[in-house]
Amino acid sequence: MSEFVELNFGPQHPSTHGVLRLKAKLDGEIIRELEPVIGYLHRDAEKLCELTFYADNLILFDRMDYVGSMLMESGYLEAAEKILSIDPPERAQWIRVVMNELSRIAAHLVWAGAFGLDLGMLTPFFYCFAERDKILDIFTEICGTRQETNYMSIGGVYQDITPEIMDHILEFTETFPKRLEEIYKLFVKNDVFISRNKGIGVLDRETAIDYGVTGPMLRASGVNYDVRKAKPYLVYDKVNFEVPVSYKGDNLARFLVRFEELRQSVKIVREAVKKIPDGPHFNPKAKKPMMIRLRGDGEYYARTESAKGEFGVYIVGDGGVKPYRVRVRSPTFKNLSVLPVLAKDQMIADMVAISGTLDLVFGEIDR
Amino acid sequence: MKEQLGESVSAVNGKDGIMVHTVAKERLFEFMKEMKEKGFDSLSLITGVDRKDYLEVVYHLHNFATDEYVEVKTTTDNGVVPSLVSLWSSARWDEREEYDLMGIKFEGHENLKRIFLPENWVGHPLRKDYNLKNIQYINMDKDGEDYATFDPGDGW
Amino acid sequence: MSLYSRLVGLFSPLGNLPSEALSYIAESLIMIIIATLGLAFMIYLFRKFMARLQLRIGPNRVGKFGLLQVVADGLKLAGKESIFPKGRDDLPYRVAPLIGMVGLILAFAVLPYGSLFWVGTVTIFDASGTSVSVILLFAIIAIMPIGEVLAGISSRNKYALLGSLRSIAKDVSFEVPMMISVLAVVMMASARTAYPLSINSIVTTEILPYGILEPLGIFVFMVSMVARASYTPFDMGESDSELITGYSTEYSGMRFAMFYMGLFGSILLGSFMVSLFYLGGFNGPLDSSLGVVWLVIKALILVLISFTIWLSMPRIRIDKFVNLGWKYLLPLSMINLILSGILTLGMGW
Structure with a gap:
């Protein structure tokens, strides 16, 4: 008979990416049982959505995955615009694709920096954030805010994109790949990094699907599934990119898949910026004073590929100006639920590394 | 298809073009088991909708092999539906969330407590x-x- | 002439015995002040170096170039309340940070620093007091982990306990290879000097630095010094992303500052030791009156190398480190011992 040490990680802990709390039962250094406790950032966005107008709900989605807020906005609008029967014009769709991918780059960079910190690497964090700041500068130029952008709106985007901003974005796509390779080398050319990640936290295909894991984590486990390819929304069917897949399923695979996604996203941005057509950036049917009086009916389930995985928004309308029920499929919520399986019988250090590869953002898990 | 699934009704009624199967809650577990055997290997989402006089539970199922997406709907008057944890592990947290926020009791869930x-x-x-x-x-x-x-x- | 004899000369009007006593005290005070200033400068250097490496500016507000930042931080920490955890073991909890600090300053006192212009040789115990200063030095640095262990056990915190457990596992696995590689140095020095256990005489025999003769030895010793100071590749004991700060989790205020300074002090001490044992210490191409300068230059280069390692490496896992210690470092240090034995005999050193 053995006695376990009960250790409480978090909610205030350097490596919990916010307010994750983990109750661990330790056998020496080895974790025998792990129970995540969440809800410390819970504000019930789904209920708040029912209380406000369709157009106003956008800011609630900004604050879900706050490091990739554009992705959240476009995910919500995918569903809301269908419910309200308002289509964004072509130009707005292209701008949304550009913003989505820039946001994805920013989100993955935050992840890469934080993952380095989890493993004890101090320097890559600053390299990643310096690059991310350039994206946030572009966001500031385009809508005035750095993180919670609130840039898109029902019927298009809030402000038109100017040629100067397009130049800045193109300039970023020129300089960024070089810096990205530097950051990449900083990680993978390090033997200790490889030894901390190779073969650690192996998530096999069946478990991943069973637990509803999506996004880069699922692709690292050998499932070639990306909503952008499988069920293209916006104009993702008109841009050229590839979906990286790994069959190893370990920490290193998740790391490599995310870095390859960064490269693909740069490619998409570069292509999409050049392809933005002329025309209105906003559907006049959704003019500002009218916006809150739009009535939605029916149900719609929209799936989009956020930085963390498959972000689904299920809206039930009852013909009123406010949604009847909004349900969010949070990818990180599902990805976190697999952590007890991955961390079982692993060492504390490995558990921290594994939870680093899950890319946790608590605004989205707790909603 | 209809005979095979019993009393379920299948139709496309949303704007998203997703096939919706409506099942009585007594038959839900068997129906879901059949769905899983048909290749729907992922339970993507569980949603509870409060229709004032009854509760509606919507399941989104995903088949990764054929990329098929379907909805399964069931209704309950007393807020009790069978748990699907034995079929899909992803139901474990989703059911806890729906229990927490919507008050749906999932019969057979081994650890049905509030999550948030x-x-x-x-x-x-x-x-x-x-x-x-x-x-x-x-x-x-x-x-x-x-x-x-x-x-x-x-x-x- | 040495610093000690100069001080004796200075105090000589007071009589024989008082002047000797006073000059010991004065020399110790000078050493403590220099060590403290050295530590403060190290912390400043680290922050500036880290900032440059990470595309930042670093401290630049307090004083010219932020030079007084460390002083300001020290004052802030001194003014902070020390929070005492409930259920602590009181005496060990209070004593633990002091043990590390005392060990550190004692270790600095044992080292020979060579000579500096008119001051003469800067040494406290070695040349004047003992001929077994190698043993004394390693005895002193073996005290320092006791502070970590006591801190971890006494603060009644699971993170601190795990941290000190890891510290013990780490210390046990690198101390043996470290001692064996020093043994090789002592053995080589024994061919040239009558006092091979005195650091001072070891360094004076180093016309060709032992690091060149024993490349394996310097590698093992350097790795051990990184582990001794416990910074990033080997900082399992205080790994901030896993155990918050390990054994110092429950410490605050000045007691925490002591652990923090102990970390930097250990880096400086390790750099001095590597340069003394393996890089020729205070020997330099020019006249021996520049000994301190050579030693400091060598140590500073090693310090910057340590910082680069610290800032760019991820943390190794504890079981892998124990493996490294017993399966790689120990055999390597043994091979090194045998090779340097052959070298000592065969080349008639």
């Missing part, structure tokens, strides 16, 4: 009759567990 809110929270926030005026405060007891209280002096 403290255990003694009064009411289920996503219910339409939930009283928003009744403010509850959260505090932590000596063992580090959260609890909810109506006393503003106790909480923070």
Whole structure:
């Protein structure tokens, strides 16, 4: 008979990416049982959505995955615009694709920096954030805010994109790949990094699907599934990119898949910026004073590929100006639920590394 | 297809073009088992919708091999539906969430407790009759567990 | 002439015995002040170096170039309340940070620093006091982990306990290879000097630095010094992303500052030791009156190398480190011992 040490990680802990709390039962250094406790950032966005107008709900989605807020906005609008029967014009769709991918780059960079910190690497964090700041500068130029952008709106985007901003974005796509390779080398050319990640936290295909894991984590486990390819929304069917897949399923695979996604996203941005057509950036049917009086009916389930995985928004309308029920499929919520399986019988250090590869953002898990 | 699935009704009625199967809750588990055998290997989402006089539970199923997406709907008057944890592990947290916020009891779930809110929270926030005026405060007891209280002096 | 004899000369009007006593005290005070200033400068250097490496500016507000930042931080920490955890073991909890600090300053006192212009040789115990200063030095630095262990056990915190457990596992696995590689140095020095256990005489025999003769030895010793100071590749004991700060989790205020300074002090001490044992210490191409300068230059280069390692490496896992210590460092240090034995005999050193 053995006695376990009960250790409480978090909610205030350097490596919990916010307010994750983990109750661990330790056998020496080895974790025998792990129970995540969440809800410390819970504000019930789904209920708040029912209380406000369709157009106003956008800011609630900004604050879900706050490091990739554009992705959240476009995910919500995918569903809301269908419910309200308002289509964004072509130009707005292209701008949304550009913003989505820039946001994805920013989100993955935050992840890469934080993952380095989890493993004890101090320097890559600053390299990643310096690059991310350039994206946030572009966001500031385009809508005035750095993180919670609130840039898109029902019927298009809030402000038109100017040629100067397009130049800045193109300039970023020129300089960024070089810096990205530097950051990449900083990680993978390090033997200790490889030894901390190779073969650690192996998530096999069946478990991943069973637990509803999506996004880069699922692709690292050998499932070639990306909503952008499988069920293209916006104009993702008109841009050229590839979906990286790994069959190893370990920490290193998740790391490599995310870095390859960064490269693909740069490619998409570069292509999409050049392809933005002329025309209105906003559907006049959704003019500002009218916006809150739009009535939605029916149900719609929209799936989009956020930085963390498959972000689904299920809206039930009852013909009123406010949604009847909004349900969010949070990818990180599902990805976190697999952590007890991955961390079982692993060492504390490995558990921290594994939870680093899950890319946790608590605004989205707790909603 | 209809004979095989019993009394279920299948139709496309949303704007998203997703096939919706409506099943009675008594037949839900068998139906889901059949669906899983048909290749729907992922339970993507569980949603509870409060229709005022009854609760509607919507399951989104995903088949990764054929990239098929379907909805399964069931209704319940007393807020009890069978749990699907034995079929899909992803139901474990989703059912806890729907129990927490919507108050749907999933029969057969081995650990059906609240996931976001403290255990003694009064009411289920996503219910339409939930009283928003009744403010509850959260505090932590000596063992580090959260609890909810109506006393503003106790909480923070 | 040495610093000690100069001080004796200075105090000589007071009589024989008082002047000797006073000059010991004065020399110790000078050493403590220099060590403290050295530590403060190290912390400043680290922050500036780290900032440059990470595309930042670093401290630049307090004083010119932020030079007084460390002083300001020290004052802030001194003014902070020390929070005492409930259920602590009181005496060990209070004593633990002091043990590390005392060990550190004592270790600095044992080292020979060579000579500096008119001051003469800067040494406290070695040349004047003892001929077994190698043993004394390693005895002193073996005290320092006791502070970590006591801190971890006494603060009644699971993170601190795990941290000190890891510290013990780490210390046990690198101390043996470290001692064996020093043994090789002592053995080589024994061919040239009558006092091979005195650091001072070891360094004076180093016309060709031992690091060149024993490349394996310097590698093992350097790795051990990184582990001794416990910074990033080997900082399992205080790994901030896993155990918050390990054994110092429950410390605050000045007691925490002591652990923090102990970390930097250990880096400086390790750099001095590597340069003394393996890089020729205070020997330099020019006249021996510049000994301190050579030693400091060598140590500073090693310090910057340590910082680069610290800032760019991820943390190794504890079981892998124990493996490294017993399966790689120990055999390597043994091979090194045998090779340097052959070298000592065969080349008639």
